[in-house]
Amino acid sequence: MFSKKLGLTIEGSMFKNIGIFLIIANTYVWLICTSIVLGQIIQTTNLLDSQLYIVWTTNFLGAAASIILGSYFTSKFHNYRKHFIITWIFLGIIGSLTPSFVATTFSFSEILIISILFNISFGLGLPVAMAEFSNNTNIEHRAKLGGAIWLLVMMLSGIIMNLIGENIMVNSFILTLWRATSLIAAFHYKPNIKKAYVSFTGVIKDRSFVFYLTPWTMFSLVNYLSTSVGINFLGEDFVNILTLVSSFLTGVSAVFGGLISDIIGRRRTTIIGFVLLGFGYSLLGIYPQNATAWYLYAVFDGIAWGIFYVIFLFTIWGELACDKSSEKYYALGSLPHLLSTYLRLTIGxxxxxxxxxxxxxxxxxxxxxxxxxxxxxxxxxLPEKVIRERELRSYIEKAKRVRERFAKN
Known part of the structure; x- marks a missing residue:
């Protein structure tokens, strides 16, 4: 009964579903924290601009290549999914431990190796984990579950980030222990039903996929600019405050965005996110040096990102895949977000x-x-039938409240 309310598809085996949810949450928290530790490692070494560019380029290409490779392997060899996920987590544990084997100063080649390990450890199993999320949730509850997971990610990230200090060796052990906790869920995880194989060409030829990927990519191509401009004109401390505000709102709005998306549909919710962010950038275009405008932008940005994380990380790609395996949909759909991060660090x-x-x-x-x-x-x-049923239910509830009000009078 409880599983049905949450939208889980496997009755009587709740832990199977929660297992994959915890693996996803663990992975994104681990990614956020490894990014911080990698930044600390880079700060310990006076890298040339060209070397730093190579590190970030290798970082992006390693993550992108591992995501593509992982999606190909797991969709091709469905029976090895569980082994693949366990191996992926062990790779993350090894990657997390690697900085502790290096002395207090890191060479360029060591930073390059650590960067590659971090990103391969993140990307290799991500498509299959997201595909299993899609397989283990009902479509009418998928977005709200994605929002709940992202709120959990933001909360746990805050806790782990507070544990991270200046000692890189200690931070390395914290990352290792955190990544190792997901093994508990991985060993109990059982893959869901096998779906029809689809090639990358088949995904790209899917017009519905292109219609959603295009705005997501366009957003990624411009979103990276705000941080760099904010630092130039308002200082890094002020931008850090804005980031904190935006991150808090992202976690909260992910939940509400998921609820709204499961009521009015994915497309309309996504449009709301783009319109909000467009208003935010319009304010900055008129008042770029005004602190109030930046605070309002942070609010719009946080709400929009909560919506986008739910739609573009958790929900839409699995639904566009329908009865086909969704690993490649999730793999290609995750690349614009990686591109945005890369552009922010390099040309932004x-x-x-x-x-x-x-x-x-x-x-x-x-x-x-x-x-x-x-x-x-x-x-x-989201099926039209689901939208209409919820609209009808809402109308009936409003009608009941009106009738009760008149009855009292």
Whole structure:
């Protein structure tokens, strides 16, 4: 009964479902914390700009390649999914331990190796984990469950980040212990039903997939600019405060975004996210040096990111796959987010230093409003029957309240 309320598809075996949810939460928390530790490692070494560029490029390419490779292997060899996930987690444990074997100073080659290990350890099993999330949830509850998982990720990230100090060896052990906890869920996890195989070409030829991927990619191409511009004009401390505000709202809005998405549909919820972010960038385009405008932007940004995480990380790709295996959908759908992070670390500061901030934010706002256009042609993946039933239920409840009010009078 409880499983049905939550939207879990396997009756009487709740732990199977919760197992994959915990693995996903553990993975994203681990990614956030390893990014912090990698930044600490880089700060211990005076890398040249060219070397730093190589590190971030290798970082991005390693993650992208491992995601693609992992999605190919797990969709091709379904029977080895459990072994693959356990091996993936063990690889993360080894990657987490690696910094502790190095002396207090890191060479360029050592940083490169650690960076590659971190990102391969993240990307290799991500598509199968997200595909199993899709397989283990009912479509009418999928978004709210994704939102709940992301809220858990934000809360746990805050706890683990408070444990991370300046000692890289201690941080390495913290990451190792954290990643190792997901083995408990992995050993009890059982793969869901096998679905029809689909090639990368088949995914790319899917028009519905393109209609959702295009705005997600357009957003990723402009979103990285705000942080760099904010640091240039308002200082890093102020931007850190904005990030804290935005992160808090992201976790909360992920839950509400998931609930709304399960009521009015994925497409309309996604459009709301893009419109909110477009308003935020419009404010910065008019008042780029105004602190209040930046706070309002942080609010819009946090709400929009909560919606986007639920839709573009958890929900839409599995639903577009329908009766086909969804690993490749999730793999290709995750690449724009990786690209945005890469651009923020590499060319974002250069653009912010050389291009007018009025031009940057005005262009970003226009680009985001333009990103809504493909969504007008995108199909709604939440069944029309579910939307209409919930609208009817809401109407009946309102009618009952009105009748009770008149009865009292």
């Amino acid at each position: 500061p250069l653009i912010a230093a050389n291009v007018s901030f009025y031009a940057i934010f005005s262009f970003a706002a226009f680009f985001l409003f333009l990103a809504v256009v493909p969504l007008m042609f995108a199909p709604e993946t």
